[in-house]
Amino acid sequence: xxxxxxxxxxxxxxxxxxxxxxxxxxxxxxxxxxxxxxxxxxxxxxxxxxxxxxxxxxxxxxxxxxxxxxxxxxxxxxxxxxxxxxxxxxxxxxxxxxxxxxxxxxx
Amino acid sequence: xxxxxxxxxxxxxxxxxxxxxxxxxxxxxxxxxxxxxxxxxxxxxxxxxxxxxxxxxxxxxxxxxxxxxxxxxxxxxxxxxxxxxxxxxxxxxxxxxxxxxxxxxxxxxxxxxxxxxxxxx
Numbered sequence: 232x233x234x235x236x237x238x239x240x241x242x243x244x245x246x247x248x249x250x251x252x253x254x255x256x257x258x259x260x261x262x263x264x265x266x267x268x269x270x271x272x273x274x275x276x277x278x279x280x281x282x283x284x285x286x287x288x289x290x291x292x293x294x295x296x297x298x299x300x301x302x303x304x305x306x307x308x309x310x311x312x313x314x315x316x317x318x319x320x321x322x323x324x325x326x327x328x329x330x331x332x333x334x335x336x337x338x
Numbered sequence: 339x340x341x342x343x344x345x346x347x348x349x350x351x352x353x354x355x356x357x358x359x360x361x362x363x364x365x366x367x368x369x370x371x372x373x374x375x376x377x378x379x380x381x382x383x384x385x386x387x388x389x390x391x392x393x394x395x396x397x398x399x400x401x402x403x404x405x406x407x408x409x410x411x412x413x414x415x416x417x418x419x420x421x422x423x424x425x426x427x428x429x430x431x432x433x434x435x436x437x438x439x440x441x442x443x444x445x446x447x448x449x450x451x452x453x454x455x456x457x458x459x
């Protein structure tokens with residue numbers, strides 16, 4: 232299985248900050264990467280797919296980049312609603328493995 | 339509006355069995371691959387099993403192969419997960435999710451609210 236490693240595991244930030252989360256794959260996955268946001272007690276929500284394509288309805292402050300083995304999720308100006316846990320997922324091959332998550336906390 | 343509603347979770351003893359169901363509505367169910375994704379308490383996400391839109395192809399994460407069986411009834415717009423020989427490490431919230439591509443390589447654009455499985459004696 233392809234291993235996905237996110238960093239950092241926890242991130243403390245303030246409203247208005249620019250935030251970047253990194254996701255690395257154990258082998259090349261081209262651009263077959265998605266990002267999800269999960270809030271406590273809720274199901275994950277799709278934010279980005281194919282590394283950089285924003286899902287309908289997702290605010291434009293979210294962006295994704297990368298290809299091959301290294302990817303980033305950027306929130307350009309953190310909003311109160313953005314404090315959550317973020318997961319990357321590769322879907323180059325089955326099983327579609329997820330990173331361990333990055334929790335974005337209020338500083 | 340797309341809806342995925344899971345049911346069937348609960349408390350089961352180690353070695354026991356349980357069947358999860360997921361009722362889908364608001365989209366053409368038979369056109370989409372479907373998966374079960376689980377989340378152990380306080381942990382991350384794991385794609386447990388996937389099934390093609392026609393039900394002819396399935397796959398499983400290594401840890402559940404031979405114990406879990408995914409199936410679907412396109413006439414009833416329902417996805418199932420039969421879980422046998424349950425272990426404490428199977429415990430968690432099980433999400434029914436819609437895939438956007440083939441069952442073996444897809445991201446998930448719609449998620450149910452989840453159903454909780456507890457495995458304990």
